[in-house]
Amino acid sequence: MEPGEYRIEQDRVDSIVDQIKRRIQKTRFDLAKAHEETENVQQNYRANTSVNYFEVDDRIETSAELQQQRGLVNRDIENESIIKRQLNTLKDLANSPYFGRIDIVDEDETTPEELYIGTASFVDDDQNFLIYDWRAPIASIYYNGTLGKVKYTTPVGELSAELLKKRQFQIQNGEIDNMFDTNETVGDEMLQHALGEQNNETMQNIVATIQSEQNDIIRDTKSDLLVVQGVAGSGKTSAILQRIAFLLYHSRSSLEADQIVLLSPNKLFSHYISDVLPSLGERNMRQVTLAEFFAHRFEGLNVQTIFDRYEHQQKMDTQQIKLREYKGSAEFMHQLADYITDIDANDIQFSTIYFRGKPFFTADDIKHVYEQYPKRMHTAQRILKTKNTLIKTLKRRINTSIHDQWVNEELENLSDERIRTMMKGKQLREFQSQDDERDFLAAKIVKKEYRIIYDAIYNNNFFDPYIQYDHFLNQLPLPSDIDESIWKQSVNDFKDELEKHQLSLDNAAPLLYLRDLITGEGRNRAIQYLFVDEMQDYSIAQLIYLKLIFPNAKFNLIGDSEQALFKAVEKPTELLNKLNNAFGTKKSRLIKLNRSYRSTYQITTFAKSLLPDGNDIEAFNRQGPLPKMIIRYDLNDAFDSLKKTLEDQLSDNGTVAVLTKNIAEAKEIYHQINRQFETTLLGDADRTLPKGVVVLPIYLAKGLEFDSVIGWNVSADNYNSPDLIGTLYTIATRAMHSLVLISVGPVSPLITKANIPSDSFKIDHQLSNHNEV
Numbered sequence: 001m002e003p004g005e006y007r008i009e010q011d012r013v014d015s016i017v018d019q020i021k022r023r024i025q026k027t028r029f030d031l032a033k034a035h036e037e038t039e040n041v042q043q044n045y046r047a048n049t050s051v052n053y054f055e056v057d058d059r060i061e062t063s064a065e066l067q068q069q070r071g072l073v074n075r076d077i078e079n080e081s082i083i084k085r086q087l088n089t090l091k092d093l094a095n096s097p098y099f100g101r102i103d104i105v106d107e108d109e110t111t112p113e114e115l116y117i118g119t120a121s122f123v124d125d126d127q128n129f130l131i132y133d134w135r136a137p138i139a140s141i142y143y144n145g146t147l148g149k150v151k152y153t154t155p156v157g158e159l160s161a162e163l164l165k166k167r168q169f170q171i172q173n174g175e176i177d178n179m180f181d182t183n184e185t186v187g188d189e190m191l192q193h194a195l196g197e198q199n200n201e202t203m204q205n206i207v208a209t210i211q212s213e214q215n216d217i218i219r220d221t222k223s224d225l226l227v228v229q230g231v232a233g234s235g236k237t238s239a240i241l242q243r244i245a246f247l248l249y250h251s252r253s254s255l256e257a258d259q260i261v262l263l264s265p266n267k268l269f270s271h272y273i274s275d276v277l278p279s280l281g282e283r284n285m286r287q288v289t290l291a292e293f294f295a296h297r298f299e300g301l302n303v304q305t306i307f308d309r310y311e312h313q314q315k316m317d318t319q320q321i322k323l324r325e326y327k328g329s330a331e332f333m334h335q336l337a338d339y340i341t342d343i344d345a346n347d348i349q350f351s352t353i354y355f356r357g358k359p360f361f362t363a364d365d366i367k368h369v370y371e372q373y374p375k376r377m378h379t380a381q382r383i384l385k386t387k388n389t390l391i392k393t394l395k396r397r398i399n400t401s402i403h404d405q406w407v408n409e410e411l412e413n414l415s416d417e418r419i420r421t422m423m424k425g426k427q428l429r430e431f432q433s434q435d436d437e438r439d440f441l442a443a444k445i446v447k448k449e450y451r452i453i454y455d456a457i458y459n460n461n462f463f464d465p466y467i468q469y470d471h472f473l474n475q476l477p478l479p480s481d482i483d484e485s486i487w488k489q490s491v492n493d494f495k496d497e498l499e500k501h502q503l504s505l506d507n508a509a510p511l512l513y514l515r516d517l518i519t520g521e522g523r524n525r526a527i528q529y530l531f532v533d534e535m536q537d538y539s540i541a542q543l544i545y546l547k548l549i550f551p552n553a554k555f556n557l558i559g560d561s562e563q564a565l566f567k568a569v570e571k572p573t574e575l576l577n578k579l580n581n582a583f584g585t586k587k588s589r590l591i592k593l594n595r596s597y598r599s600t601y602q603i604t605t606f607a608k609s610l611l612p613d614g615n616d617i618e619a620f621n622r623q624g625p626l627p628k629m630i631i632r633y634d635l636n637d638a639f640d641s642l643k644k645t646l647e648d649q650l651s652d653n654g655t656v657a658v659l660t661k662n663i664a665e666a667k668e669i670y671h672q673i674n675r676q677f678e679t680t681l682l683g684d685a686d687r688t689l690p691k692g693v694v695v696l697p698i699y700l701a702k703g704l705e706f707d708s709v710i711g712w713n714v715s716a717d718n719y720n721s722p723d724l725i726g727t728l729y730t731i732a733t734r735a736m737h738s739l740v741l742i743s744v745g746p747v748s749p750l751i752t753k754a755n756i757p758s759d760s761f762k763i764d765h766q767l768s769n770h771n772e773v
Helices: 005-049 056-095 137-144 189-197 201-206 210-219 236-250 267-272 290-297 306-313 318-327 330-341 363-371 379-401 405-412 416-422 434-458 465-475 484-499 505-519 540-549 572-583 601-609 635-650 663-673 722-732
Strands: 100-106 113-118 129-133 148-154 157-172 175-181 225-230 260-264 286-289 353-355 358-361 529-533 554-559 588-593 628-632 655-660 679-681 692-697 706-711 735-744 762-766
Touching: 005 056, 005 129, 005 175, 100 137, 113 137, 129 137, 137 148, 137 157, 137 210, 210 236, 210 588, 225 236, 225 572, 236 260, 236 529, 236 554, 260 267, 267 286, 286 290, 290 306, 290 505, 306 505, 318 330, 318 484, 318 505, 330 465, 330 505, 330 540, 330 572, 353 434, 358 434, 363 379, 379 434, 379 505, 405 434, 416 434, 465 484, 465 505, 505 540, 529 540, 540 554, 540 572, 572 588, 601 722, 601 735, 628 635, 635 655, 635 663, 635 692, 635 706, 635 735, 635 762, 655 663, 663 679, 663 692, 706 722, 722 735
Parallel strands: 113 129, 225 554, 225 588, 260 286, 260 529, 529 554, 628 735, 628 762, 655 692, 655 706, 679 692, 706 735
Antiparallel strands: 100 113, 100 157, 148 157, 157 175, 353 358
8 A cells, every 4th residue: 555545535534525415414404304394294284173064965075174184294304314214324424425446447548537435425416426325336347356357237238447546444523544455345344443553465365255245145136046155254144244335326216124034033033133234224124933933823722932932842762853854844834734625614613603602604604605616726725715705795794784682782781972973974964764763873882882793704723723723743654753743732732721821832834734725815915025044043944834824025045054052953955945835935045254364273173173164164374372171070070160250251351141942040050140240131022232241052142152151051051952052053053252161070972072173172171079070
């Protein structure tokens, strides 16, 4: 870099920030003016809505005026919101106006052009671009291009240019912290600092390939199924959030944030990433956990969460695990779909609809209606026809029910005030006789009372999906490796849980699949993109159901098969093949991210050595202390060592996480240390990550990172199955700077028999006074 370059760039930053601040002042004035206009229109609207009108003509005229004023209110509110977003964007730019620069010469041109890339565009008063939005077509050169000839796509077609320079900045509070020239775009903050301090050939070689895969993820617009398999700390979640921001910008005329859904692993993670999209200039997409998603679709039922299942899974035997895997398979869902296709009317579990304790539509009545429609129709089509017929019948029954005894009793008990309310908008002269007036009031009563029947029909309450699912389970031919007695017990458990208003997670997706296939409902065709984070925690059955209810969505599945908890690790290519077969995908893509940036070189080297194919993982060369293994043979000694370790770690780290195998261990640890240390026991309802000591089971730490991690009790007794390799790997890879593992008794063979270099960790091995070994 030429001498004086830093000063030149800082002078430009100063100039840009001054212009942004002047624009902020003007925007604040515009916002105050817009707010005043909104207040005036709202005040006028409130004044008009408080007037009572009795004559029909007045009401029609007033309604039109109010409709017009409501439109004015909505327009002004939207205008105020736009200006407020502009102001927030400008404030962000004033702090850090841009992060990149490219010098290019367009084809057939001779004069180089300097373009600066930031989180949002900024033009001066003469409409000259001083900052280009990172999602603009020209900005793709910054992410994709290497020095030399480059091409970039614009709305008018593909253009060519020569890239002369690529420069990257870190700017905070209007001051350049780091600045370096590079041939590749660097997305990792720690790596940016390293390059800013040591921008030499060695460091350039380190980042030679790090960004191409991330950029492929961000800018893919063609894949119907995009599977991102990234090792722990590879930046996959960051790339996915940038992808969402890019898609919203790229398809801004046809895609809204509300048309994107992200399934997050837990509420803590949801909060953890909630500020990312706004910082990239976009509104947040819809975020929901799997538990929240199922709770919404099973009103009145307590659906087992994925965390409850983790706890329960640790107590399951081999047969129970096989059964759970079968219910989560594509085979199981295909059998369910075939069952619905071939189902006979006699096997559909219709339910009687009651009114005031008596049958209104009996199950036989409903079955008779259903049988009227051709068998060649799909089950869902016949159910829809049945529903429409029932609604028409209900409407006819309103006219025949106005003289029923219960209606006469209701009429006799009407107060004068209630009659006036029911007659609102009606004049007595409109009735030719008292009987007409009586029938008018009777029809109002019947319509109101019959509303419960209408709702029952509309919500498909004339069909019982729970009994139907039980019927399916009882007639299903079992695979040869599933024990029949275990299967029957699971069917009985399903019915017992229902009586307690509970439902296991294994049955949730298949049950919803059955319900929605039979009724033809539950679809959300507005969603264009579905993102599933920690996809290795989802069964194929759950993903098949998600595909059913989001039929127009492009699927983006993000995860790390190595971080599978309490189950065997699955290779990414095998998973992609399963998904292609299950979805019938035409355009699918698998992108792997093998370089880890989160942890130090020492931690990553230790963690990847736990895995059979860990050599595929590339460790970023950021140095730190060796991971430490503490071995104690007495529980009290282990607790003492934990407390001493916490004291040491807190002196150098902001957040120290004690990660356990389950919630019981987490609670025990919390009670042991909370008097001595300011400690937070995190649960699945927590949304924030405090500083200091946090204690949580490993399944709640998915997607999170901590300055220091202490893995509790990695003993042979506690980690005694190959299915727990992914759990140990996940514990180790939550640590950014320091990792300590404590074993109560001999260390798990998953660690001692792993291919871990002997000089990759330190051992603190102390025999107990009580239990000499």
